[in-house]
Amino acid sequence: MLSVRNLNVSLGGTRIVTGIDLELGAGELVMLLGPNGAGKSTFLKALSGETQYHGSVLLSGCELTRWQPQRLARRRAVMPQRVDVNFPLTVKEVVRLGRPRSAPVNDLVVLELLRALELEHLVNRMVPGLSGGEQQRLQLARVLAQIVDCPGESLLLLDECTSALDPAHQQLVLELVRHLARKRDMAVLAIVHDLNLAAQFGDRLMLMESGRCVLDGRAEQVLTPANLKLVYGFHARIVHLPEGYPMVIPTGRVASQTAPSNPVCRQAS
Amino acid sequence: MIRDAAGRLRLGPSVGLMTCAAVIAAITSITIGAYPLAVADIASVFLGRDAADPVASMVLIEVRLPRFLLGFLVGAVLAVSGAILQGLFRNPLADPGLIGVSAGASLAAIAVIVLGSTWLGGWLAFAGEWALPVAAFVGGSGTVLLAWRIANRAGQTSVATLLLAGIAINAVAGAATGLLTFYATDEELRSLTFWTMGSLGHATWRDLLVGAPFMILALVATPWLIRPLDAFLMGESVVGHLGYRTDTVKKVAIVVVGLGVGAAVAVSGLIGFVGLVVPHLVRQLLGASHRVVLPLSALLGGTLLVAADSVARVVVSPAELPIGLMMALIGGPFFLALLLRTKVI
Known part of the structure; x- marks a missing residue:
């Protein structure tokens, strides 16, 4: 599904990410770990098309930069670390907004995701009034709406998607992500800081330090x-x-x- | 039930209501004035009846109609430009004045007024009556290009730099305008004041001919921006994630705003607050989706400016208030009240 070979990222002349290799299969959930400033977010940004990189990133066998943007939007979804909504949009509108132009209009998908993330009761609420945890689950719903019903494999990139959630909702969110990964052939790469969540839900753990991948293996090997x-x-x-x-x-x-x-x-x- | 589940006004009745308001504003704008017209006069002129009063016909065709059309178009373009910039900057307080477009356009116009008899004599002789509007348009578009160049480095466009460049451009344009004012003669000063206060008082078919194509072009291009601008509300990176070419979207938005506002300032001078108040109002009443905000801002912006122009003609009759002054009088306190009332801006 995703094949990264010798990926390097430099920002302003400084090498942030060095020589990363990664194979990620459909249905697999890989947790990306590492101390602050290890280059995790930059690595994710390279995969999400926000930062230029050297090396090769193949998504379903095709180099990332050669994908047609709208087709790529249907196959790759990205949840940023923070999204602030300052405008009076409703919960439902935000999730709908996640549907790319190339996706069929389908409010059933939207409502199903809101139900799965326990946001159903907030469907008509204004987003700026929601709590931090509700907003984070809402953003996950929006991101999932982008790829959840796409035919074939897809890639989900999550940057700290559980940081604002209470333990029960952390379990809910990661259980849903794992369930969808298995059922919908999604490959998931998630940055997490909670090592125990990573161990519980990750099929593999990838440990980064100073821009390099120092370990990639099962939880008991890494931790x-x-x-x-x-x-x-x-x-x-x-x-x-x-x-x-x-x-x-x-x-x-x-x-x-x-x-x-x-x-x-x-x-x- | 005029409110939906989210507590907003329903779209259908709102559009109906706004259309009614637009029609009433249009009829009012065309009928009232120094030479009052009756609705019957309008009908008889348009239907080509012989009984039509020749003076009424002249007033309608040569004065009121171009003034109404120009006012509506300028209002629509300013409101839509404001809405686009607010989406682009993710800031509900953004305005065409913000990135320096209005200031650049008015500086060029003022330069023509003050320097027309000396340094720019050749330009005046060459362009004749078109000298002022064309200069304002070139000044506005030129400012957008300048701000764009400053913000667009290493193949990427930084919205923050664009905003800051706008502040610098505004400061420089303001200083240059001040300098020109300082050197202006009394007669030039009067003409200049008229320009900086904004007015539809001299609207002619020629103004429409100069400005309308650019303004209509700007309005016609906006539907393409609806979905990418919605994505912008989630943050700039999300635009790319959703499969839109972020830099192309920004470029189109900037060109649309430069074209529209440059043309609007060229024909009517500086009119503020339309771009700020109207989109804000639409968002508060009907939600922030650009599918709603862009078209209804155009409708409401046009209506508001035409209505304000009608009031400006009546309050100190037989003289008339400059429309820019009128908008600032209505818009300032109104916007302040909105700010104080809403928790989320």
């Missing part, structure tokens, strides 16, 4: 105390749940290498 200490810089205990995935319990930060030069730290010692 080890040694890896977390090295990449994130925190100590953790890993509990292997009977459900079949590991759980990360942080136990403290690794003392920073630069600590002695920090005057506050020196004073404390």
Whole structure:
């Protein structure tokens, strides 16, 4: 479905993303992890067409930049980290807006998505008045409306789609994404910061650091105390749940290498 | 039931109501004035009856009709331009004045008025009566191109830079206008004031001939912008995600606004607030979808300007208030009240 080969992104002369390879199959859910500033969002922006890249990104065998925009909009949907709606649009209008010109008009899809994301009761409400979590679920509904009924495979890129949600809604959203991925042949690449959500829902976890992919594998391979200490810089205990995935319990930060030069730290010692 | 489930006015009755208002404004605008006309006069002139009063016929054809048509067109174009810019900038307070179009157009016009007898004598001799409107149009379009060039670097258009470039252009144009005012003679000053206050008082068929093609072209191009502008409301990146060529959309929008506003300023001077108040009102009453906002802004903008022009002719009769002044008087407080009343802008 998606095949990334030696992808590089430079912004203003600085290399942000270096030599990333990734294979993503239809129905697969890959969680993209890494500390702040690791280049996760930039990598996603390259895949979503917002940033120029060097290397090759094949979507269904065709280079991303050679897709006709309207046909691509039906096969690839992107949920940005933040979307602020300042204008008086209703919930239903926003989801409808997600339907690209090339998609058939279908309000059934719109209503079904709103129901699946527990937004049905808000269908005629103005978006600027919704809570942060409601807005985030609404944006996911809009993004899903773009590709959910497209014939064939599709690609879904999510940048922190659960950051504003309570735990119950985090489960709801990721269960829905996983369900749709399997049922509709969607390949999903999602940036998440919650390692336990990543472990629970990711078929694979991809760990980035300083613009490079340092690990790509199953949760128990990626989420080890040694890896977390090295990449994130925190100590953790890993509990292997009977459900079949590991759980990360942080136990403290690794003392920073630069600590002695920090005057506050020196004073404390 | 005039409100729908979302608490907005229903579209059908609203369109009906606005059309009625437009017709009433049209009839009022054509009948009232220093030489009052009756509806019967209009009918008899249009039906070509011999009984028509020759003076009434002359007033109707040569004065009232071009004035009404021009007023409606200018109002429609200014309102639609405002709506487009607000969508593009994702800011309900954007206005054609914002990116410097109006200022550039009026600066060019003022330059012709003040420097027409000296430096620009050749231009005046060459263009004759067309010198002023053509200069305003060129000034407006030129400003858009300039702002565009500044904002358009490395193959991408930055809306924020465009906005800031507009502020700089406005400042420079304002200073240049001030300088010209400083050097203007008394007679030039009167003509200049008339221009900066905006007026439909001298509307002729010639003005229509100069301005209408550009304004109509701008209006005709807007339907293409409806869906991409809706996507713009979600953010600039979403436009691309939804399969629209973001830079093409921006270019078309800027050209439409430059063309329309340049032509509008060329024929009627500086008229503010139409582009600000009308789209805002439509959005508050009927929602923010551009499928609704663009066409109804055109209808309401035209109606508002024609109605305001009728009032401007009556309040201090036999003299008349400049329409730009009139719009500022109505628009300023109205907009302030709207701002204070609404939580979301």
